[in-house]
Amino acid sequence: MTTTPPSTHGLARPEQVRRRDVVRTLVGVSALNELQYRVNFFLQLFQSLVALATAIAVVALVFLYTPTLGGWEPWELMVVVGVHTALGGVIRSVIQPSMQLLMEDIREGKLDFALTKPVDAQLLVSLRRITVWPLVDVVVGFGVVVVASTRIDSATVPGALLALVAVLLGAVMIYCLWLVITTGAFWIVRMEHVAELFNGLYQAGRWPIGLFPGWLRLLFTVLVPLALAVTLPSEALTGRAGLLAVGGATLFTAALVAFTRWFWRLGVKSYAGASA
Numbered sequence: 001m002t003t004t005p006p007s008t009h010g011l012a013r014p015e016q017v018r019r020r021d022v023v024r025t026l027v028g029v030s031a032l033n034e035l036q037y038r039v040n041f042f043l044q045l046f047q048s049l050v051a052l053a054t055a056i057a058v059v060a061l062v063f064l065y066t067p068t069l070g071g072w073e074p075w076e077l078m079v080v081v082g083v084h085t086a087l088g089g090v091i092r093s094v095i096q097p098s099m100q101l102l103m104e105d106i107r108e109g110k111l112d113f114a115l116t117k118p119v120d121a122q123l124l125v126s127l128r129r130i131t132v133w134p135l136v137d138v139v140v141g142f143g144v145v146v147v148a149s150t151r152i153d154s155a156t157v158p159g160a161l162l163a164l165v166a167v168l169l170g171a172v173m174i175y176c177l178w179l180v181i182t183t184g185a186f187w188i189v190r191m192e193h194v195a196e197l198f199n200g201l202y203q204a205g206r207w208p209i210g211l212f213p214g215w216l217r218l219l220f221t222v223l224v225p226l227a228l229a230v231t232l233p234s235e236a237l238t239g240r241a242g243l244l245a246v247g248g249a250t251l252f253t254a255a256l257v258a259f260t261r262w263f264w265r266l267g268v269k270s271y272a273g274a275s276a
Helices: 014-035 039-062 074-108 121-126 135-149 157-186 192-206 214-223 226-237 243-275
Strands: none
Touching: 039 074, 039 135, 074 121, 074 135, 074 157, 074 192, 074 226, 121 157, 121 243, 157 192, 157 226, 157 243, 192 214, 192 226, 214 226, 226 243
């Protein structure tokens, strides 16, 4: 009598379950640590509102002298501000803290802690440190986008869905760029300055990429993909970009993810060789 092995159809593979458990554990621990300091919520909320008020004041000042800016009307430009604010919250909450910790571990030779774990090392180092309170910027940013979109005639539901997809792609692009910069620490110890340079360049993303000269547009599209991360979602919501543009961004993101994975593995091999 033969025994038929139990079917695994519809069941998650052990690797998938393990990754899901790792993500849940890392996020849970980080959240519990952050919730011990609830006063930080009010500080972050205050900072977010001040930053938003400053951005609105700058936009209002610009439109005192012109009805449009590069074809963008005031409420359309507020969509850009909202997307920029929301993605900035994702960076400061999810991406940057873990990348800074990774830089420290590489510099101090402590990365073995992550490399010897029975889980994917890239996943582990990408979620080891999460700060909860900057997520306030995500809420504030999306709130601005929602309010602004109600004042824009060209905003549609399909456009909003495309914009949401573009925002997710933008977050992945920025994560990949951060990991590539951080992985450079395997060869160049002091990579903090490059990370600070990225933070400075990101501030330019609060303006539509079309307002910049041609060479800066190229820089912000290929090397520092602010055009795809911030401007594209805004263009999708305001009817300036459609399915073709978002599809192109998807292909670019997939290529960037593959390159980042390859570059990370190359860096890890370099680190292991140096340890030996």
